[in-house]
Amino acid sequence: MADDQGWGDVGFRGHKALxxxxxxxxxxxxxxxxxxxxxxxxxxxxxxxVLTGRHPNRYGCFSWGHTIRPQELTIAxxxxxxxxxxxxxxxxxxxPVRADSPVSPGASGxxxxxxxxxxxxxxPLMSRNGKVVExxxxxxxxxxxxxxxxxxxxxxxxxxxxxxxxxxxxxxxHQAIENDLRLYRxxxxxxxxxxxxxxxxxxxxxxxxxxLRNLGIAGNTLLWYNSDNGAIPVGSTGGxxxxxxxxxxxxxxxxxxxxWPSRIPRPRIEHLPCGTVDIYPTLxxxxxxxxxxxVQPLDGISLKPLIEGxxxxxxxxxxxxxxxxxxxxxxxxxLLEEMxxxxxxxxxxxxxxxxxxxxLKQYPEDVFPGPAAWVYxxxxxxxxxxxxxxxxxALFDLLKDPQEKFDLASREPSRVARMESELKAWQxxxxxxxxxxxxx
Numbered sequence: 001m002a003d004d005q006g007w008g009d010v011g012f013r014g015h016k017a018l019x020x021x022x023x024x025x026x027x028x029x030x031x032x033x034x035x036x037x038x039x040x041x042x043x044x045x046x047x048x049x050v051l052t053g054r055h056p057n058r059y060g061c062f063s064w065g066h067t068i069r070p071q072e073l074t075i076a077x078x079x080x081x082x083x084x085x086x087x088x089x090x091x092x093x094x095x096p097v098r099a100d101s102p103v104s105p106g107a108s109g110x111x112x113x114x115x116x117x118x119x120x121x122x123x124p125l126m127s128r129n130g131k132v133v134e135x136x137x138x139x140x141x142x143x144x145x146x147x148x149x150x151x152x153x154x155x156x157x158x159x160x161x162x163x164x165x166x167x168x169x170x171x172x173x174h175q176a177i178e179n180d181l182r183l184y185r186x187x188x189x190x191x192x193x194x195x196x197x198x199x200x201x202x203x204x205x206x207x208x209x210x211x212l213r214n215l216g217i218a219g220n221t222l223l224w225y226n227s228d229n230g231a232i233p234v235g236s237t238g239g240x241x242x243x244x245x246x247x248x249x250x251x252x253x254x255x256x257x258x259x260w261p262s263r264i265p266r267p268r269i270e271h272l273p274c275g276t277v278d279i280y281p282t283l284x285x286x287x288x289x290x291x292x293x294x295v296q297p298l299d300g301i302s303l304k305p306l307i308e309g310x311x312x313x314x315x316x317x318x319x320x321x322x323x324x325x326x327x328x329x330x331x332x333x334x335l336l337e338e339m340x341x342x343x344x345x346x347x348x349x350x351x352x353x354x355x356x357x358x359x360l361k362q363y364p365e366d367v368f369p370g371p372a373a374w375v376y377x378x379x380x381x382x383x384x385x386x387x388x389x390x391x392x393x394a395l396f397d398l399l400k401d402p403q404e405k406f407d408l409a410s411r412e413p414s415r416v417a418r419m420e421s422e423l424k425a426w427q428x429x430x431x432x433x434x435x436x437x438x439x440x
Contacts, residue, residue: 001050002201003043003091003119003171006231007253008238009198015236017187018195022206026225026259031268031307035398036256037275037318037375038229039299041245042327044093046228046276047166051075051094051108053280053300057323058433065118065328067095070102070357071439073296075280076109079162082289087112087150090143090166091119093330095356098339099130103356106130110164114146118330119171125336132340138177140167140197140204148211155215162283165208170197172232194234209259219262222286224279226256241404247320247373247382248404263307270306271399272314273375278303296438297429317376317419319426324370324385359436365428374423380404381419393420 008015012024012032026032039049044064045056051074056062059069068074076086088105092115095103105113106129114128122139125132126146135142147165154161176196183199184192205225212218230244230251231237242248256274258264277300284291285302299319305311341347374381378399384391395409395416409416432438 001047001166001225002198002227002255003166003168004229004232004235004244005170005198005227005255006235006237006243007227007240007250007255008236009170009227009231010255013236013238013255017184017191018236019183019199020202022202022209023225023255023257026205026209026223026257027255029267030223030257030259031264031270033226033256033258033274034269034271035273036226036254037252037273037320038227038254039252039276039320041229041247041251041322043091043171043228044327047092047094048072049276049299050164050279052296053277053284053298054296054433055277055299055319055321055430057321057430058296058299058438060434061094062323062325063327064093065330066325067103067356068108070107073291074109075283076105076162076164078109078280078284078289078291079287080109080111081291082287083160084287085112085150085154085159085161086110086164087147087161088164088166089114089147089150091116091168092166093118096353097127097130097336100352104130112150114143116168116332117335118332119168120332121168121173121175122177124168125333125340127336127339132336132343138200138204140169140201141207143167144204144208148208151211152215155217160287166228167201167204169201170194170235172234174234176200190234221260222263222283223259224256225258226276227254228276230254239403247322247371249380249398249402252320252373258307260307268309272306272311273318273377274303274306274314275300275318277318282307297433313377317374317422317426319423319430320373320375321368321427321430322370322372362435363431365431365435368424368427368431372423372427374419374426376419376422379415379419381416381423383420383423395419 011020012027038046040046048056048061048068088110097115174193176193180196184195237250240250242250282303285304371385380396383393394407396404
């Protein structure tokens with residue numbers, strides 16, 4: 001998963017400057033999603049949705065820097081129970097990367113991890129299973145190299161694996177290496193570094209794909225790629241409205257594709273709405289994992305029938321909701337420097353943070369502040385933040401109008417009323433989860 005790569009920040013969408021040959025090849029040889037949605041328009045909540053298959057508001061991961069709850073069942077825990085080796089590599093950002101944290105990668109089901117609390121650049125400090133280590137190299141390649149070490153070990157012992165590779169690019173500040181800057185000397189300096197980071201990430205993905213082939217496992221390895229939210233100001237939405245931070249298409253529609261040669265032998269382009277909430281149930285289905293305690297409601301669906309060419313329509317709508325809670329700053333380098341100093345005995349250990357599993361607040365189940373959206377089939381209901389209990393929803397036909405220029409609400413009041421009712425019912429369900437109903 002990329003960090004802040006917009007829907008248009010790829011070569012295969014006709015970008016005039018950006019070079020992404022590996023992603024272009026994957027998009028033209030595998031299953032390319034045209035309408036793939038991040039669960040949220042910012043990073044941490046989307047990452048929580050990948051891990052759980054649930055909308056992040058259900059467990060209070062409202063914005064950047066918020067954590068998941070330890071009560072949540074993660075994809076790593078589920079696949080561990082099915083005999084998979086599990087590893088996390090790169091940006092975490094849904095909890096601390098301390099070994100004793102109840103929401104670290106290790107506590108969340110990852111047997112091996114080399115992770116950063118948030119985004120990172122080149123030569124990053126990382127936490128390897130809770131121990132701070134210094135690395136050398138371009139940030140995306142450092143991440144892939146660690147993942148490949150894990151993959152080689154598991155392949156040698158003939159064990160299936162889940163490798164979660166979350167890049168720190170192309171999140172600002174952008175610091176491309178010299179060889180990648182040379183490709184973009186005709187661009188403004190700010191764009192040189194932004195484009196260079198994406199090209200470096202693209203190259204690292206190419207090295208990952210190459211090694212999967214060298215190991216003889218590429219054919220039966222599902223490689224799923226996407227970004228965590230829409231474009232930042234320096235990036236491209238590919239003509240979609242909005243950007244990172246909002247619920248217009250440019251804020252939540254992201255580049256995504258699956259490469260799986262044994263199951264997807266020919267290139268396909270998919271126009272059904274899909275999203276990060278679908279990753280968890282899809283992988284559970286593909287792996288045949290038996291979940292004995294999946295009592296928590298899922299917001300995603302298994303896309304295995306779609307992968308197999310048997311899904312013609314998505315019957316379950318997709319809900320989006322930005323709850324008005326501020327983000328929490330997480331400075332990776334500073335936090336890891338402090339951890340390293342603690343581990344070297346130079347400073348005393350930091351006080352543990354509040355228990356992320358303790359539910360301290362109860363939210364009203366009939367009040368739904370903040371903007372929300374409801375996507376069903378070709379239609380999208382977009383409801384702005386409510387003021388004094390009132391908000392006029394807009395309705396868009398995304399197949400005919402992906403730029404969301406033409407509001408159909410006045411023409412189709414019955415559809416608007418039905419979708420608003422479904423959205424409110426879903427939001428009430430989310431609040432019940434947020435208040436702890438799923439853990440009782």
